[in-house]
């Protein structure tokens with residue numbers, strides 16, 4: 001354990017050191033010298049991965065709060081905290097990435113006072129801003145509890161349901177809007193990926209990835225922190241994942257069929273290969289595995305499926321944002337080391353912060369009473385009966 | 390009232406005075422190295438291309454419904470009623486969505502600066518507001534680049550196509566592309582030769598996102614009510630279930646499940 005930790009620490013420090021230098025290059029020399037972006041290819045992995053995938057990977061937050069607090073699926077309660085934590089960290093890191101990618105990061109607040117409601121980006125900016133605030137509030141009870149601040153805790157808990165509802169609405173809007181961003185370029189984005197259904201696909205895949213990330217985190221935390229979720233919960237998530245993937249798969253197929261793109265799928269080419277890679281990772285393999293009861297019911301099998309789904313939809317986002325735009329730009333984009341260093345550091349930072357949080361905050365509390373909702377129900381039930389007297 | 394430019398490639402003599410005038414107007418360097426460049430860039434807003442002695446200008450099309458302005462989250466890019474699509478650097482935050490969205494690949498970025506700006510032809514909007522033609526049109530010695538009312542220029546272009554059908558490709562580029570542009574082009578060789586796509590949609594591009602965005606105001610209250618309703622139903626059901634559990638050994642249904650805690 002000690003040796004392993006040291007190895008990972010070494011990797012971590014190496015990534016962070018290169019990121020520090022990359023940060024220096026970015027802010028001392030500008031976007032040109034620090035990236036392979038150009039007039040032909042203005043958006044690279046900082047948008048394609050850090051923002052598009054970052055927001056997608058954080059989708060567990062709204063999926064699970066909705067399942068537990070709105071649909072009232074109590075069994076899933078123990079995983080609300082880790083997913084809200086992931087979501088909160090995810091959005092913070094997306095904001096960090098934006099500070100690197102924006103040409104004038106110090107103007108990031110401009111949408112607050114300079115409005116263009118016709119812009120999808122404007123809408124995304126508002127939703128992300130508000131949702132990060134909602135996540136901070138949803139996350140706050142954990143911190144407040146840790147420091148025994150009962151008064152604010154009570155206030156947040158009382159506002160929990162409206163908060164969750166706001167969170168779900170805001171997430172639905174911006175998760176799908178990240179797809180809407182690309183609707184303005186019908187001529188530029190490759191027909192494999194350009195479809196009027198982009199917002200729907202982005203939304204559904206965010207749910208799928210949210211579920212997959214929850215399974216993935218559970219396994220990770222069982223390995224590294226000795227905490228894990230009970231198997232029945234993960235199995236339940238697996239079943240929901242199967243349904244979501246199936247719906248997504250059918251829609252995706254029908255969309256390709258109706259747009260007459262199916263015949264392109266078998267013409268060899270750069271886009272075709274990456275399209276199939278995405279399809280195999282995100283849909284075909286997970287669906288095959290999920291329909292096997294022997295695999296679907298084991299923690300190991302579900303872990304593999306979760307990893308496949310996450311990788312598959314990361315490929316999907318990168319295809320939409322990079323692969324699909326390369327041929328109309330007439331060039332291939334390969335990120336520069338500085339871009340990769342920053343991205344790696346953001347991922348590593350995410351893992352490190354998650355680890356720290358689980359260590360010092362009651363995230364995987366086994367004694368499940370100090371949770372977000374239960375005291376709230378208890379209070380309301382109590383007051384109800386009190387009123388009744 | 391909207392102004393436009395009509396560029397007729399068959400009248401052009403490749404003197405590049407429009408390039409020089411543009412550089413001067415926008416205070417850009419224009420030396421031999423820049424003259425030789427055949428691409429629009431952050432320091433060259435318009436370029437006259439030469440392919441086997443056929444010429445073609447490229448510049449921002451100043452679209453009637455510009456994708457760039459529609460996507461800009463802070464409204465740094467704006468279409469003015471007079472025609473030009475203008476840019477306000479102090480608003481811009483550098484997200485570069487305008488560059489990704491423009492169907493003609495026009496906006497360029499100052500990649501090597503620490504406070505980079507988006508750069509493009511803004512159709513000399515100050516001159517146009519003052520009632521003058523653009524710098525390029527004012528200097529053009531042959532009338533290849535002509536400034537005027539968009540409606541009148543369209544009539545004139547149609548006239549030229551009718552009078553000399555053999556000379557031109559039968560297409561006024563910019564009349565309908567992406568909903569129409571304030572730069573109109575005539576040519577004797579196919580526009581694709583110079584990188585102008587002729588397969589562009591006739592719908593204004595902002596429509597494609599607006600169709601989705603315009604649903605949001607309806608979605609928010611609806612989503613709120615549905616979610617709140619589902620919450621109410623699922624939790625109500627639970628209260629009922631809890632009450633039933635408590636009275637499981639009794640046969641009748643409890644009248645007031647809320648009183649279960651007593």
Ligand code: SF4
Pocket residue numbers: 449450451452455456457458474490491492493494495496509
């Ligand atoms: S050509 Fe491009 S930059 Fe110019 S107005 Fe149209 S969309 Fe905007």
Ligand code: SF4
Pocket residue numbers: 460461462463464465466480481482483484485486487488507
């Ligand atoms: S780069 Fe500037 S002008 Fe272009 S869309 Fe972003 S904020 Fe607007």
Ligand code: SF4
Pocket residue numbers: 400401402403404405406407408437446525528529530531532533534
């Ligand atoms: S100034 Fe007129 S003739 Fe000379 S290159 Fe420009 S458009 Fe052609």
